[in-house]
Amino acid sequence: MTLIILILDGFILLVSYNITYENNLKIFEEDITTAAELGVQYSESYDLRDDAADPRPYSALYDNICDMLGITYLYALDIDIEDQIETYLAIGFGENASEEAQTTRYRGVTVQGDLNDSEIEVYSGKSKGVILHEKNHFDDSLICYMPCVRHYDTARSDYVYYDKPVIVGAEISLTVVSERFAQQFRTTALLTVALTLIVFLAFALILYFKVSKPLRRISGRMTSFISDREKGIEKLAVKGNDELALMSHSFNTMTDEINSYINDIDALTREKHTHEAELNIAHNIQRGLLQPARMDGDTADIFAYMLPAKDVGGDLYDYSVLDDGRVFVTIADVSGKGVSAALFMARAITLLNQYAKLGYQPARILEEYNNILAAQNPRKMFITTFVAFYDPADGILTYANAGHNFPYILSDTLIPLDEGHGVAAGLFKGATYENACVKMKAGDTLFLYTDGVNEAENARGELYSTERLEEKLASCIKGVAVDAVTYILSDLKDFTAGAEQNDDITMLSLRLKK
Amino acid sequence: MTIKVYEENGTSVIAPEGKIDHVTVEEFEAKITELGNANDSLILDMAGVEYVSSAALRAILNANDLMEGKSGLVIRNVNNKVMEILRITGFAGYLDIR
Numbered sequence: 239m240t241l242i243i244l245i246l247d248g249f250i251l252l253v254s255y256n257i258t259y260e261n262n263l264k265i266f267e268e269d270i271t272t273a274a275e276l277g278v279q280y281s282e283s284y285d286l287r288d289d290a291a292d293p294r295p296y297s298a299l300y301d302n303i304c305d306m307l308g309i310t311y312l313y314a315l316d317i318d319i320e321d322q323i324e325t326y327l328a329i330g331f332g333e334n335a336s337e338e339a340q341t342t343r344y345r346g347v348t349v350q351g352d353l354n355d356s357e358i359e360v361y362s363g364k365s366k367g368v369i370l371h372e373k374n375h376f377d378d379s380l381i382c383y384m385p386c387v388r389h390y391d392t393a394r395s396d397y398v399y400y401d402k403p404v405i406v407g408a409e410i411s412l413t414v415v416s417e418r419f420a421q422q423f424r425t426t427a428l429l430t431v432a433l434t435l436i437v438f439l440a441f442a443l444i445l446y447f448k449v450s451k452p453l454r455r456i457s458g459r460m461t462s463f464i465s466d467r468e469k470g471i472e473k474l475a476v477k478g479n480d481e482l483a484l485m486s487h488s489f490n491t492m493t494d495e496i497n498s499y500i501n502d503i504d505a506l507t508r509e510k511h512t513h514e515a516e517l518n519i520a521h522n523i524q525r526g527l528l529q530p531a532r533m534d535g536d537t538a539d540i541f542a543y544m545l546p547a548k549d550v551g552g553d554l555y556d557y558s559v560l561d562d563g564r565v566f567v568t569i570a571d572v573s574g575k576g577v578s579a580a581l582f583m584a585r586a587i588t589l590l591n592q593y594a595k596l597g598y599q600p601a602r603i604l605e606e607y608n609n610i611l612a613a614q615n616p617r618k619m620f621i622t623t624f625v626a627f628y629d630p631a632d633g634i635l636t637y638a639n640a641g642h643n644f645p646y647i648l649s650d651t652l653i654p655l656d657e658g659h660g661v662a663a664g665l666f667k668g669a670t671y672e673n674a675c676v677k678m679k680a681g682d683t684l685f686l687y688t689d690g691v692n693e694a695e696n697a698r699g700e701l702y703s704t705e706r707l708e709e710k711l712a713s714c715i716k717g718v719a720v721d722a723v724t725y726i727l728s729d730l731k732d733f734t735a736g737a738e739q740n741d742d743i744t745m746l747s748l749r750l751k752k
Numbered sequence: 753m754t755i756k757v758y759e760e761n762g763t764s765v766i767a768p769e770g771k772i773d774h775v776t777v778e779e780f781e782a783k784i785t786e787l788g789n790a791n792d793s794l795i796l797d798m799a800g801v802e803y804v805s806s807a808a809l810r811a812i813l814n815a816n817d818l819m820e821g822k823s824g825l826v827i828r829n830v831n832n833k834v835m836e837i838l839r840i841t842g843f844a845g846y847l848d849i850r
Contacts, residue, residue: 571806573806573807573809573810574774574806574807574810618810618813618814618817619810620806620809620810620813620841622840622841640842641840641841641842641843642840643840644840659839659840659842660842661841661842661843661845661846662841662842662843665813666846669842689806740773740774
């Protein structure tokens with residue numbers, strides 16, 4: 239902005255300089271022309287070449303003309319072209335005439351060699367008046383030459399022509415010119431600068447009050463937006479309807495919107511934290527429903543593992559030792575996962591636990607349990623369940639299966655328990671189940687699992703598969719340092735290698751003491 | 753997973769292709785329910801299905817219930833793996849599988 243103003247100023251000054259210069263030049267030219275004309279006019283009253291006449295009248299006249307028109311010199315010359323001689327016939331001096339000129343120039347003085355073309359031009363009648371800028375002996379001057387061709391002869395009462403014209407010269411010293419010019423220019427320049435300054439100041443003030451200050455205010459508001467939010471944002475006053483008013487208006491709207499968003503985010507975050515906290519509680523409650531991962535009993539050891547895919551899961555295991563020494567184990571898998579599956583699971587585990595204590599046979603347990611679940615199941619969820627009792631008295635394992643993937647006995651060989659298969663529980667009221675039995679001996683292991691094991695995927699989408707499970711269980715029989723659950727878990731982790739878990743993983747083993 | 757639907761001798765056939773897992777089951781359930789509501793009988797062709805999750809089983813059972821009052825749901829071209837699952841869960845006994 240400042241740059242533009244400075245350039246503008248420079249431009250104005252340059253232009254005014256030229257104009258002033260031209261003006262002054264024109265004025266001076268007019269002055270010397272008028273002076274020359276007057277000089278000629280009055281000179282015609284006298285015979286300048288008459289040596290006998292009194293030269294004082296026209297000398298005074300010439301002085302007067304100089305003073306009147308403010309020129310420096312006015313003179314009349316006699317020219318000898320051949321010899322290049324100027325003879326002064328009369329000379330008048332103005333205010334700025336040099337000392338030297340005043341003392342060395344007067345009527346009768348001859349100067350040789352100073353003749354210029356303009357003088358010759360006027361003398362030879364080629365022109366009636368010529369202006370010339372010359373640096374001569376005394377000064378840098380503007381000179382106007384005019385011819386005086388006649389004089390009044392009182393005897394004849396008429397004008398008589400000279401044999402050869404007299405040259406009248408009106409001269410103005412350029413120091414005068416320069417001075418006068420400088421003065422004028424100085425005035426103009428000062429005025430321009432003063433004006434510019436005022437305009438500039440006015441503009442700056444306007445800018446400040448109309449633009450800078452409001453902008454500063456808006457900017458200040460923006461900066462302290464967050465810290466002010468609590469105290470309550472004051473809206474920006476919207477005055478008028480120019481762009482700044484528009485901006486204030488937009489700022490207010492934006493403030494409202496941002497406030498609203500922040501409030502929403504706050505609410506959502508709170509909700510999320512609450513939700514997470516609740517899920518955490520649910521996870522802990524669910525864990526609380528499960529038996530510990532390890533039981534060291536008189537007749538058998540139990541190893542259990544459960545890892546839900548989300549915070550809460552739909553798998554369950556349970557075990558207990560009854561009063562008569564029988565060991566009850568069960569494993570189940572609710573269709574689906576997450577909160578709804580977890581709630582269904584909680585119902586199921588409570589039922590199984592109670593029925594076991596009542597001493598029912600596995601098939602009967604499943605039948606009653608199935609009917610109860612099916613009676614209240616609007617979401618049509620189902621739960622695959624396996625229940626078994628081991629009686630240490632006769633070493634027999636009695637079991638029944640409601641749609642669950644069949645477990646294995648690790649004895650001398652791997653024995654799949656694929657008998658006694660009924661439908662998954664919870665859907666079909668009145669479904670029937672069958673008991674099945676198998677003999678176990680000391681050191682044998684019953685291995686239970688849910689399909690989160692065989693359906694676990696690795697990064698390439700391959701399934702762990704029952705084939706691999708059977709292979710690994712067979713290794714356990716040959717003899718490994720750890721129990722089957724720990725062993726399979728380790729192999730499963732190797733296989734999945736950190737790929738995302740998409741179903742609950744549960745395993746339980748009942749290992750008869752040796 | 754893509755779901756093909758076509759007519760066969762005046763009966764609607766729904767033929768899903770790919771895996772019906774917890775991600776794709778919603779789409780499958782929506783489609784089979786839509787067809788079940790609009791038709792008297794329905795055929796579920798499982799030729800393109802490699803694997804069903806428990807959620808998929810629920811969807812199939814629900815569809816079966818839906819068609820119960822009408823002419824029923826027929827399931828065909830079930831592969832070994834899927835058949836195994838249907839057998840183990842015991843649902844095979846409650847579904848019309850050809």
